[in-house]
Amino acid sequence: MKRFANLDNVTSYKSFKDLRKWQKERRAKVKDLSVNIEQCPTKQQRELKENRSLTSYTWVGHSTFLIQLNGQNILTDPVWAKRMGFDKRxxxxxxxxxxxxEIxxxxxxxxxxxxxxxxTLKKLKGNPHYFVPVGxxxxxxxxxxxxxxxxSWWDSIEHGGITLHFVPAQHWTRRSLRDMNTSHWGGWIFQTPNKETFYFVGDTGYFSGFKQIAERFMIDTVFMPIGAFEPEWFMAPAHISPEDSVKAFIELGAKFFVPMHYGAYRLADDTGPEALERLYREWENQKLPEEQLKVLLHGETVMGNK
Known part of the structure; x- marks a missing residue:
């Protein structure tokens, strides 16, 4: 059975001893779990249902976006689950x-x-085509x-006038005891006929692949993970920190940064507000223009590539 690997032979494997160490650390931490990422007060469901001409993107939560490009309705990693493991959304x-x-x-x-x-997939409207990693x-x-x-990584395909590219990420995967890394992981780049380019990073640690992607693509908007990074000694190979996400954004040379992968599920020790606070701080440290950072509320839509 084929097993997939990361660039530079980086592994995300952690031992049972590491897991016990993390659990012990977690019990000793005090976190404020009362503050969550808010819902957008002005949602545009009607406009989104009717839109088949304008570019838009809407953050549903976690890594799920509704992206409207070239008259196509796209969903990234659709997850509406009310629980993840033992924890409620x-x-x-x-x-x-x-x-x-309709998707x-x-x-x-x-x-x-x-x-x-x-x-979630069973409940989607329409008859969508699914694009997935090899395996x-x-x-x-x-x-x-x-x-x-x-x-596979660096493969491209056209669908509905949009060119999709599957690009590397640094991660791992498993759904059962026996299928560790038997399918791949990565990010998706969407290019429209008029050269709008959107990069959905997926789930990743910081890695050399960002520079390789920058050599091949001119990115307009990047949907970048910032959460599930703590403790970093455990999470860093698979989950990028807010500081490294800014570093990756700079390396990509993208125009706009849209943060994701925080605030919906508690997958690690950090909280959504903590991830955002560190992102804002690093953005300021790097003296990046405020207008390039697009922090969305849940259900917030950016209409038009602005």
């Missing part, structure tokens, strides 16, 4: 499943449950999904 999704437009295509970054939730198609077929295309 911290906030409601920014858009309810009932308020979504044309879905991209999956990797097979972890907080990024691939089949109960995941067989699982989709067993679940009854047949409009599925799997890609």
């Amino acid at each position: 911290l906030t409601e999704p920014g858009i309810s499943l009932a308020d979504l437009p 044309d295509l879905v991209v999956i970054s990797h097979g972890h449950y907080d990024h691939l939730d089949f109960p 995941l198609k067989s699982l989709f077929m067993r679940k009854g999904y047949h409009k599925v295309t799997e890609l």
Whole structure:
């Protein structure tokens, strides 16, 4: 059975001893869990349902975005699950499943449950085509999904006038005891005919791949993870810190930074507000323009590539 690996042979493997050490640390920490990322007070569900011409993106929560490009409705890592493991979701999704437009295509970054939730997929409107990392198609077929295309790193494909590119990330994956790294992981880049370019990073640690991606693409907007990084001695190979996410943004030469992967599920010791605070601090430290940072509330939409 094929097992996939990261660039530079970086491994995310942690021992049972490491896990016990983390659990002990976690019990000793005091965190304020009463403050969550807020819902946007002015949501645009009606406009999103009717929109087939303007570019838009809406943060649903965690790594889930509704992106509207070239008349296509795209979902990234659709997860509306109310629980993740033993923990309840911290906030409601920014858009309810009932308020979504019909979906044309879905991209999956990797097979972890907080990024691939089949109960959510069953409820999507429309008949979307699924684009997945190499190794995941067989699982989709067993679940009854047949409009599925799997890609390897640096593969490209056209769909509905949009060119999709599957690019590297530094992570790992597992859904059961026996399938460790039997499918790949990565990010997705969307390019429209008029050269709008959006990069959905997926789940990743900081890695050399950002420089490689920058050599191949001119990125307009990057959807960048910032959460689930603490403790960093445990998480760093697989989850990028807010400081390193800014470093990656600078290396990419992108125009706009949209943070994600925080505030919906508590997957590590950091909280959503902590991740944002560190992001803002590093943004200021690097003297980056305020208008390039697009921090969204749950359900907030940016209409037009601004």
